[in-house]
Amino acid sequence: MPESILIVGGGFGGVQAALSLARKKIPDTQIRFIDPKTYFEYHAALYRFATGSSPMEACIPYKDIFENNGVEILQDTACTIDLSKKIVTGASGSHYRFDTLILALGSVGATFGIEGVSKYSYGMTSATEALRLKMHILESFQTATIADVENRKTLMHIVVVGGGPTGVELAGELAFYARTLALEHGLDPTLVCIDLVESADKILGNLPERASRIAEERLRTLGVSVLLNQPLTREEIGKIQLKDKEILTATVVWTAGVCAHPLIQKTVGITVDRKGRATIDACLQANGYENIFVIGDGAATPYSGMAQTALYDGDFVANVIECKTKNHALPIYLPSVPLTAIPIGGEWALYVKQGRIVTGYRGWMLRRFADLQLFMKLLPFSKALRAFRCGYKLEG
Ligand SMILES: Cc1cc2nc3c(=O)[nH]c(=O)nc-3n(C[C@H](O)[C@H](O)[C@H](O)COP(=O)(O)OP(=O)(O)OC[C@H]3O[C@@H](n4cnc5c(N)ncnc54)[C@H](O)[C@@H]3O)c2cc1C
Known part of the structure; x- marks a missing residue:
């Protein structure tokens, strides 16, 4: 039976881990991911979608991302995870066996019990x-x-x-x-x-x-x-x-609060910090477990809560898994400082990177460049350009 890598959650971290693993073409390995949706959500474009634009830029079908690269997409919602039996059970009643598990479940809104x-x-x-x-x-x-x-x-x-x-x-x-x-x-x-x-x-x-x-x-x-x-x-x-x-x-x-997905905390064996994020070792493995990785918003890393971190984590765990199969020394996780680029009305953005601040149309161009880079990471060139252009078309 091939070694089974199961990714739970097809957002920034999960998709990047799947793409990165597929590119490595590790022999005798099956890569699958579970997500209830049929599309990837580009959260950075949601504000445009909510204010009148079409969803074309914010929702990218998985089939466009995983074209003929061998990644199997399972449309289901993970409900329970049994780390000792190595089985994830979905809302559909299906059981998914794994040898290696990557949890990339993201965050959910938190309202801190404020009435109403x-x-x-x-x-x-x-x-x-x-x-x-x-x-x-x-x-x-x-x-x-x-x-x-x-x-x-x-x-x-x-x-x-x-x-x-x-x-x-x-x-x-x-x-x-x-x-x-x-x-x-x-x-x-x-x-x-x-x-x-x-x-x-x-x-x-x-x-x-x-x-x-x-x-x-x-x-x-x-x-x-x-x-x-x-x-x-x-x-x-x-x-x-x-x-x-x-x-x-x-x-x-x-928009005042999010916390790590509750399934992380619910999974017996995973320890969490006060934000409900899994505590991890230097390879992003859940504390005490070999081959159980937690990435993106669900992992207690210094810059979690950013898409850039989730993408970085996805690449990182793919490298760790490859090193394991080749019996190479494992890399150590070094957090990458993310940049901030916040659009504030029309073609104007505040861009901050390592203390450098750029504002206005130049900030906006830097933000659009970051969008394009992201699309190019996930999609073939022509499709990346199409998704990127929606950001302009929709504005006017
Ligand atoms: C409105 C908004 C704007 C943002 N803008 C930026 C930005 O400009 N720059 C930036 O760096 N970050 C931004 N972020 C933060 C960024 O989106 C997150 O940090 C990033 O999505 C985290 O990636 P992830 O892979 O951990 O989770 P996600 O990308 O959220 O993916 C989680 C996936 O898990 C799936 N899932 C959930 N429950 C289950 C289940 N039970 N079973 C199976 N699958 C499940 C979901 O469907 C989803 O696809 C923004 C977030 C929001 C909400």
Whole structure:
């Protein structure tokens, strides 16, 4: 029987690990991955999808990525993992045997038990959530055309909670999109109100002070109200309560928290840190296990939570697996510092790499270059170019 490598999760880390392993053509090896979807989600484009663009750039079919390279795609949801029996069981009832397991399950939204948030907020962690948000905004503006003035203001008021990269890029783009939508619906665009709510005293808390200030200024120029030191304490239908004020709004987008996928924590034998991420050794193997790897957002590495880290991890474990089959010395994981490139409204981005800050259209070009590099990593050249071009076509 061939050596079976099973990858659970077909996001950045899982897809990259599968591609990298397939390229190595290790003899007598079967590579399979499980994911409930039929497509890869490019999270960095979700804000565009939610604000009116087509899903073409954000959702790339697996069949375009794994064209004739021998990787088997299993459409299923992993429900339990038995490390001692080496079996993953899917929601379909199927059992998947493995010799080597790569867990690449990503993150899920976390609302920290704040009253009403999981019930009434919109999330932004997947294409399904972005689509739900998009439809809700369209419906709200449609309803606003027949509402009285007070209700109209509530329907045209959007609150983004969380001043991290996802919240910042979404608020910036909404500033353009919601006003365009108002005009299209014959509504007064000055009634549009976009708030970005942050519990700390600055947005983009992981970036240098100067970068945070530039982003805040850019948002204010676009007409976004940035509310700092304002933790959300409660949400009801049509209303949120912040520390110091109440806001009437039909749309609250929660981007303020994620945690590692719960299946990591649920799997007997895997130890986790306080964020629910697996503790790993110098080869990204779950502590105490040979051939059980955890990568991307689910692994307790210094820069997990970034797509670039997940891609890097995918390549790294493929190398470790190859070295094992060849009885070579195993490489040691050295974290790679990711860059940050956050679009903030139109063709404007904040780019930060090792203290260097580039803003505006130049920042945007650097961000687009990073997008292109990513697509080229995953797709054959012509398809990469097609996915990349969607990012332009959809904008206009
Ligand atoms: C809106 C948004 C914007 C972002 N922008 C950026 C950015 O600009 N730059 C950057 O570096 N990072 C960005 N990130 C972070 C980045 O997307 C993540 O760090 C990255 O996706 C992590 O990769 P991963 O492989 O760990 O998980 P993911 O890419 O999330 O993949 C997890 C996969 O597991 C699958 N899965 C889940 N449950 C199961 C199950 N039970 N069984 C089988 N499969 C399952 C999912 O369907 C998914 O395909 C962004 C994230 C979001 C949400």
